[in-house]
Amino acid sequence: MPEGHTLHRLARLHQRRYAGAPVRVSSPQGRFAADAARLDGQVLRSAEAYGKHLFHNYGPQGTVHVHLGLYGTFTEAKLPETPPVGQVRMRLAGRTHWTDLRGPTRCELLTEPEAEAIKARLGPDPLRRDAEPEQAWERISRSRTSIAALLMDQSVLAGVGNVYRAEVLFRHGIAPMLPGRSLDAVLWKDIWDDLVTLMRAGVRTGRIDTVADEHLPEVTGRAPRQDRHGGEVYVYRRTGQPCLVCGAPIAHKELAGRNLYWCPTCQPS
Missing domain, CATH: 1.10.8.50 (Helicase, Ruva Protein; domain 3)
Incomplete structure (x- = not known):
């Protein structure tokens, strides 16, 4: 299972590549299709990590919560996009790059209170400046x-x-x-x-x-x-x-x- 540094590294990468502009969101596998349709074309406000959890914040549209678990992976590539390979739960595409998420334990669209409730259950994260x-x-x-x-x-x-x-x-x-x-x-x-x-x-x-x-x-x-x-x-x-x-x-x-x-x-x- 990826440790916290991997999720913080992903959050920084996604913040740099996708945040602040509209993104294309889809679910080639279909298991995240309805929520992906709600987010498609919306602005990704921010990406952050807390422990082994990744959060993509879309403001009023909600927050995508990802927990990779034992088998989840993100693969990153430059545009243009290529057809999905394997069971892609979520595809995120921006101005210059796209990324595919496969095999996560969790990939879900949450309200702000639901996302905050997950963070509240976690202990302090050594990689967060607000840690106590x-x-x-x-x-x-x-x-x-x-x-x-x-x-x-x-x-x-x-x-x-x-x-x-x-x-x-x-x-x-x-x-x-x-x-x-x-x-x-x-x-x-x-x-x-x-x-x-x-x-x-x-x-x-x-x-x-x-x-x-x-x-x-x-x-x-x-x-x-x-x-x-x-x-x-x-x-x-x-x-x-x-x-x-x-x-x-x-x-x-x-x-x-x-x-x-x-x-x-x-x-x-």
Whole structure:
């Protein structure tokens, strides 16, 4: 599932390419056809992301809410348009570019109150300037739930997924199963600040890189990481491989249906 930096990157792209002018909206697949017809020819006012959610605001006409889920993707191209390929839920076309949305968990036209209700259910997003990290801390500091699970709870913290979760815990030497209420407030601030830095870099580059300069392949002589997720990481999807810091094998377990990775030596319980 795409993490928050991907949605913010998409929001910036769509804001730049489509906002402020009338757009053509269609649903070649047909599942969004009625709402697409209402929006066709309207001005896209703005595009913004909140956590793993994307919102296209059309003013009085409503807001398109997209949640990509596990399989959703946007593909972007320059005009002229070409015939749709596959199950295109929504096609958006502007002055210079067009984009197709396939396979999302959600693609729906909402009223402003409905869109705001979705945002209200989410925790603070490290990529939003209006974020209030103390709201997440209030939940974390009272919880017996593991910090690994809390970081993935979108009602606690929005936009953080499996990669950022595993990597930020490693970077701060935190055992994944530590109860939230056992976390120090100063350490929480360090975690939040680190997520802001890492995720902003992800928006700029389109990939997740968490490894310090001294542990990069060109410095250590190791082979660059080969993985469809891209980026250089410490523990994510490195089960059994040596830790880049201490050399211990990276551990793995399943937690709440998701894969969890950590270094037992660098993150002692």
